[in-house]
Amino acid sequence: MEEISSLLHGFSVALTxxxxxxxxxxxxxxxxxxxxxxxxxxxxxxxxxxxxxxxxPTSAIIMLSCIYWGALFGGAITSILFNIPGEPWSVATTFxxxxxxxxxxxxxxxxxxxTSSFIGALVAVIVITFLSPVVANFALKFGPPEYFAVxxxxxxxxxxxxxGQAWKTISSMMIGFALAAVGLDSVTGQLRLxxxxxxxxxxxxxxxxxxxxxxxxxxxxxxxxxxxxxxxNARINVKAVIETWRELPRYWLTSLRSSAVGCFMGIxxxxxxxxxxxxxxxxxxxxxxxxxxxxxxxxxxVAPETAAHAAGTSALLPMLTLGxxxxxxxxxxxxxxxxxxxxxxxxxxxxxxxxxxxxxxxxYLGNIAGLIVVLTTVPLFAAILRIxxxxxxxxxxxxxxxxxxxxxxxxxxxxxMLVFGVIGYIFKKLDYPLAxxxxxxxxxxxxxxxxxxxxxxxxxxxxxxxxxxxxxxIMSFGIIMLVWPLVSAALSRLRKxx
Amino acid sequence: MSEHHQHERAAVSFRTMExxxxxxxxxxGAIVIYDSVRVGAQWAEDGPQGGxxxxxxxxxxCLSAVIIFAKAAFDAARGRKAFVTTQQLSMVLQLFVPTVVxxxxxxxxxxxxxxxxxxxxxxxxxxxxxxxxxxxxxIAVNLALFLLFEVWFKVPLPKGPIExxxxxx
Numbered sequence: 001m002e003e004i005s006s007l008l009h010g011f012s013v014a015l016t017x018x019x020x021x022x023x024x025x026x027x028x029x030x031x032x033x034x035x036x037x038x039x040x041x042x043x044x045x046x047x048x049x050x051x052x053x054x055x056x057p058t059s060a061i062i063m064l065s066c067i068y069w070g071a072l073f074g075g076a077i078t079s080i081l082f083n084i085p086g087e088p089w090s091v092a093t094t095f096x097x098x099x100x101x102x103x104x105x106x107x108x109x110x111x112x113x114x115t116s117s118f119i120g121a122l123v124a125v126i127v128i129t130f131l132s133p134v135v136a137n138f139a140l141k142f143g144p145p146e147y148f149a150v151x152x153x154x155x156x157x158x159x160x161x162x163x164g165q166a167w168k169t170i171s172s173m174m175i176g177f178a179l180a181a182v183g184l185d186s187v188t189g190q191l192r193l194x195x196x197x198x199x200x201x202x203x204x205x206x207x208x209x210x211x212x213x214x215x216x217x218x219x220x221x222x223x224x225x226x227x228x229x230x231x232x233n234a235r236i237n238v239k240a241v242i243e244t245w246r247e248l249p250r251y252w253l254t255s256l257r258s259s260a261v262g263c264f265m266g267i268x269x270x271x272x273x274x275x276x277x278x279x280x281x282x283x284x285x286x287x288x289x290x291x292x293x294x295x296x297x298x299x300x301x302v303a304p305e306t307a308a309h310a311a312g313t314s315a316l317l318p319m320l321t322l323g324x325x326x327x328x329x330x331x332x333x334x335x336x337x338x339x340x341x342x343x344x345x346x347x348x349x350x351x352x353x354x355x356x357x358x359x360x361x362x363x364y365l366g367n368i369a370g371l372i373v374v375l376t377t378v379p380l381f382a383a384i385l386r387i388x389x390x391x392x393x394x395x396x397x398x399x400x401x402x403x404x405x406x407x408x409x410x411x412x413x414x415x416x417m418l419v420f421g422v423i424g425y426i427f428k429k430l431d432y433p434l435a436x437x438x439x440x441x442x443x444x445x446x447x448x449x450x451x452x453x454x455x456x457x458x459x460x461x462x463x464x465x466x467x468x469x470x471x472x473x474i475m476s477f478g479i480i481m482l483v484w485p486l487v488s489a490a491l492s493r494l495r496k497x498x
Numbered sequence: 499m500s501e502h503h504q505h506e507r508a509a510v511s512f513r514t515m516e517x518x519x520x521x522x523x524x525x526x527g528a529i530v531i532y533d534s535v536r537v538g539a540q541w542a543e544d545g546p547q548g549g550x551x552x553x554x555x556x557x558x559x560c561l562s563a564v565i566i567f568a569k570a571a572f573d574a575a576r577g578r579k580a581f582v583t584t585q586q587l588s589m590v591l592q593l594f595v596p597t598v599v600x601x602x603x604x605x606x607x608x609x610x611x612x613x614x615x616x617x618x619x620x621x622x623x624x625x626x627x628x629x630x631x632x633x634x635x636x637i638a639v640n641l642a643l644f645l646l647f648e649v650w651f652k653v654p655l656p657k658g659p660i661e662x663x664x665x666x667x
Contacts, residue, residue: 051651167569171523171562174555178530181552185537188548193533216597223593224586390625391617395639397597398613401604402643406653414601425590429581430512430519448551456545 003130010357013058014365022063023362027370028377030070035078035381039396041071041312042328042438043214046207047403049336057340058355062362064336065316068329069121069363069370072272072312076113076305077374077381081106089272089308092280096293096300103296107240108247110378112298113305115248116255118371120306123259124266124313125363128320132349132360135321139346144453145464147322149474151447152465153481154324157268158436160481165431172427173436179204180444187452199412206441207407210332212417213434215400217424219393236378244298251302254283258303262310266326267318272311279307313363320356321346324443328435331442509587513577516570520563527559592624608658610640 013019033044045064052060075090080097093113100109142150155173162169182193183203194200248255258279265275283303284293293300315326316333323344325331337344342352349356404417427434440447458464466472534549534556541550570577582590596619603612617636621627647653 050653051647054652167562167565170558171566174559174562175523175526177555178526178552178559181530181555185548187545188537190537190548192537192548192552193530195533220590220594223589224582388625390621390627391635393593394613394617394620397593397600398609398616398639398643401601401613402609402647402655405604405609405656406647409654411601411605411656414604418598418601422594426515426519430516432519451551452546460541460546 003133006133006353006357007129007361009353010359010361011365013354013358014062014361019059019062019358019362020365020369022059023066023366023369024373026063026066027070027073027366027373030067030072030370031074031077031374031377031381032070032384033067034071034074035385036392036396039399040214040218041068042332043211043400043403044071045329045332045336046210046407047215047399049207049332049339050403050406052336053339057337057342058358060340061333061336061355061359062366064333065359065362066366066369068312068333069366070373071329072121072309073114073117073370073374074381075308076117076301077110077378078385080109080113080301081382082385089276089312090304091273092276092304092308093301095280095304096295096297099294099296100298100301105240105296107236108244108298109296109301110236111241111244111375112248112301114371114374115245116258116302116305117309118367119255120259120262120308120310121313121363121367121370124263124310125360125367127263127314128317128363129360132317132321135317136346136349139322140350141470142322142346144450144457145467145471146474147450148447148454149465149471149478150322150324151443151450153474153478154318154443155436155440155447156478156481158433158439160484161274162433162485165433166485168430168432169436172432172434173440176437176440177444177447179209180441181448186445187449199410202408204416204441205407205413206438207332207335208404208413208416209420209441210328210438211400211404212420213424213427213438214328215403216397216417216421217428217434219396220421220425221428223389223393236375241375247298248302251299254287254299254303255306257282257286258306259310262307262312263314265307266311266314268326272308272315272327275311276304276308279303313367316363319344320348320359323446325439328438331439335442507584508580508582509584510581511577512579512581513570513573515581516573516577517567520567520570524560524563524567527556527563530556530559532556596620596623604656606658608661609655610644611658611660613643614640 029048030041030044033039033041039047045067048067049064052063055063072089075085076093076097079085079090079093080101083094083098085091085094097109097113100106158173159166159169178193180203182200183191184201185192191201261279261282262272262275265278266272280300280303283299284290287293287299289297289299312327312329315330317326319325319330319334323334325334334344342348342355400417401414404413405411407413424434454464455462458467465475530552534553537549538547539549539553540547596616600612600616603615614636617639618632621632621635622629643655647655
């Protein structure tokens with residue numbers, strides 16, 4: 001069991017007082033980001049990324065990933081207490097979480113949510129521990145065609161998973177790719193799409209896009225609803241925790257199923273949000289209390305939370321092993337790796353053992369830290385939510401502006417952030433998904449260069465992408481994903497006709 | 499839900515917005531295609547030219563825009579709904595316009611002064627707070643930002659004449 005010894009080594013890297021401190025700081029910041037409107041996992045990490053430029057990479061990734069865990073935990077708080085999902089993946093948590101809170105069982109709902117999140121994450125981290133060395137080892141054999149095939153599958157999966165809005169997914173993805181192409185073309189040295197603007201020479205930084213699209217866009221959306229937080233009382237006492245923990249083992253099968261759904265959806269870039277809905281649906285169908293879902297069933301909180309956290313965590317597996325992030329937040333973390341001078345992908349497991357295993361070990365520790373923090377500090381965060389929006393909103397906007405500025409110490413980026421904010425607001429309302437845009441912006445250059453290298457090798461013959469079993473299989477899966485919306489539409493039409 | 503929204507006027511309908519956005523995306527795609535052709539979207543002696551990959555990206559952008567446009571044009575049920583009501587739009591603008599002014603101010607007076615003004619303005623104008631509450635909050639927030647960024651993490655933020663007067667750069 002080589003993984004075990006690597007993992008133990010990882011613990012020795014992660015378990016320094018400084019790193020432990022960063023873990024708690026990260027989790028607290030993360031929960032804060034998770035509960036505040038307009039700040040979410042992806043843009044929260046993006047805003048705080050510049051703070052880590054001077055840290056050693058291992059400490060930096062530990063802090064940033066802990067912010068991510070914190071945000072995953074935090075989303076549940078607003079869903080249950082205020083019926084406002086702090087994060088898209090906690091929408092499904094509101095279905096049963098808020099009714100529970102209304103019945104005066106907020107403490108139980110929160111405990112169930114946090115504990116399930118923890119279990120989902122734990123399962124996902126175990127999967128990462130044992131699966132990622134295998135995947136990385138396998139990926140060492142990848143050449144440019146295989147890499148392009150993996151990118152193709154990633155993006156095709158987005159199209160396949162989009163419900164009825166496949167063309168909007170494609171549109172948003174292509175905009176991302178086009179924005180990624182802006183600037184100096186590293187192969188030919190030509191300027192593309194800059195139209196004489198020197199600010200565009202470096203291209204668009206996806207961190208700015210993330211802060212604008214998710215941060216500013218989200219705030220504008222929140223404002224529309226006219227914010228009046230009316231929340232249930234938040235207090236977790238020991239009695240509620242123990243009662244819930246005694247109840248939870250009853251739902252072990254739901255937890256297991258939800259973890260499986262979550263891990264799968266996280267690794268295949270479906271993401272935490274669909275995973276949480278899917279797990280809720282599955283639990284509703286299989287549970288003997290299925291028809292009482294929506295009225296305040298603890299099981300209805302367990303299922304989406306487990307899946308969301310499992311998906312959010314396992315999204316880091318393809319990011320580390322292949323350099324293909326499974327979610328916008330994983331994409332931001334990937335951006336971090338590049339900034340610290342680390343090349344994500346299979347070589348990371350060979351050349352940067354300390355970093356990789358330190359990070360994996362920190363996932364275990366970070367989630368334990370997360371569970372402790374959220375169970376003990378819920379009243380504090382609920383109090384923050386009661387601060388009126390007219391105070392919170394300008395502060396969040398200032399923080400977003402600082403985040404955008406510090407990426408390249410450039411004011412142009414702050415203006416760009418505002419533009420992306422408007423785009424985010426409009427796209428969100430029109431159901432254009434934002435995640436494909438961000439991922440295409442991150443991966444665009446690398447997808448293009450693997451495409452070019454593959455074609456160079458084959459002298460422009462596209463059959464290179466089906467030249468051997470491996471690349472052919474990945475491409476075929478991608479094509480199946482791509483035509484899936486058409487197939488399922490045709491199927492449902494047939495069923496209607498019959 | 500829809501009942502009490504009915505007497506609120508729609509500033510823009512969904513259909514209009516869908517069509518306009520699809521049109522903008524189409525133009526964007528066309529620009530990408532145009533520039534890719536300029537750079538060269540062919541197969542050169544030594545491999546694909548610079549515009550080869552973006553050319554197809556642009557093509558797909560335009561294609562998706564056309565399909566979205568066509569779909570939106572025929573979706574009457576959703577199309578009539580309000581994309582944003584006048585009331586919602588004015589809320590959004592009340593936030594967005596001051597934010598634009600704030601970003602503009604950063605360039606002249608530095609981040610700290612601009613964000614202090616921004617928070618004070620926002621709390622008094624939209625939050626109906628008094629000066630006595632707004633000013634301390636704004637100053638406390640900026641002090642926290644200063645400590646966090648400049649002191650602990652050593653990340654410099656934009657500064658203006660006020661900081662210069664104190665000898666801070």
